[in-house]
Amino acid sequence: MVMLEVRELGHAYPDGHVALHDLSLKVAGGELVSIVGPSGCGKSTLLRCVAGLLRPVRGQVVLDGAPIVGVPDNLAVVFQDYSRSLYPWLSVRDNVALPLRRRGMGRAERRTVAVEALESVGLASAAGKHPWQLSGGMQQRVAIARALAYRPALLLMDEPFGSVDAQTREDLEDLLLRVRGGSGMTILLVTHDIDESVYVGDRVVVLSAAPGSVKADLPVELPAP
Numbered sequence: 001m002v003m004l005e006v007r008e009l010g011h012a013y014p015d016g017h018v019a020l021h022d023l024s025l026k027v028a029g030g031e032l033v034s035i036v037g038p039s040g041c042g043k044s045t046l047l048r049c050v051a052g053l054l055r056p057v058r059g060q061v062v063l064d065g066a067p068i069v070g071v072p073d074n075l076a077v078v079f080q081d082y083s084r085s086l087y088p089w090l091s092v093r094d095n096v097a098l099p100l101r102r103r104g105m106g107r108a109e110r111r112t113v114a115v116e117a118l119e120s121v122g123l124a125s126a127a128g129k130h131p132w133q134l135s136g137g138m139q140q141r142v143a144i145a146r147a148l149a150y151r152p153a154l155l156l157m158d159e160p161f162g163s164v165d166a167q168t169r170e171d172l173e174d175l176l177l178r179v180r181g182g183s184g185m186t187i188l189l190v191t192h193d194i195d196e197s198v199y200v201g202d203r204v205v206v207l208s209a210a211p212g213s214v215k216a217d218l219p220v221e222l223p224a225p
């Protein structure tokens with residue numbers, strides 16, 4: 001299980017936007033931490049830094065004691081913007097199956113696991129379609145199926161359930177909790193939904209934004225659901 005540590009992270013974009021100011025956070029191996037906070041407080045920026053997609057101006061992201069350099073191994077990210085996350089030239093099934101190559105699975109096994117994952121998000125019937133034939137919410141469910149099928153050591157989710165209806169959202173929250181059980185995945189979940197943050201999270205971290213500066217509150221411990 002991967003232990004994640006964010007140390008005094010600070011970031012400003014080239015246009016001068018201060019997105020993060022001195023954020024420190026520890027996430028135990030296998031822990032699911034929800035991150036909430038007002039729009040613009042730096043949640044997506046934090047995930048981009050942890051994913052190694054953005055190099056912070058200050059501070060470090062440390063995995064199991066070692067500062068990350070580039071994109072960490074054994075990582076999956078579910079972006080908020082589903083339109084950028086799937087390969088348009090691959091079928092839905094192959095989108096889910098592709099990363100499983102890195103798990104050493106043969107072609108047949110990859111396909112079986114992919115179809116099972118699609119079933120779990122209610123999209124078995126879309127397996128042969130292409131992403132552009134699906135609605136935005138369905139594409140997002142494919143991205144979730146792909147991440148969960150891969151069982152990464154570190155899973156980063158940015159508003160993963162933002163584009164689906166309320167019932168599907170609840171189903172997906174339960175799916176995440178089921179898949180997560182016993183998998184040992186360390187998970188950061190960014191959400192606008194306070195109920196969701198408490199329901200799925202072992203812990204909720206609240207980022208607050210003040211005009212001109214953004215700072216992290218102390219992690220707020222909430223009782224487990």
Ligand code: ADP
Pocket residue numbers: 038039040044
């Ligand atoms: P949210 O996480 O609240 O859905 P976004 O992450 O899409 O919102 O954007 C948050 C804020 O960051 C918005 O005010 C948006 O205008 C701004 N923003 C996002 N991307 C850029 C960018 N490339 N350049 C400047 N501002 C941006």
Ligand code: ADP
Pocket residue numbers: 013014015017018019020037038039040041042043044045046
């Ligand atoms: P959140 O995900 O909490 O909504 P973001 O991390 O998207 O917040 O954004 C934090 C701050 O950084 C906001 O002020 C936003 O406008 C700004 N920002 C985000 N992306 C960019 C970007 N690519 N260029 C410039 N400013 C950005």
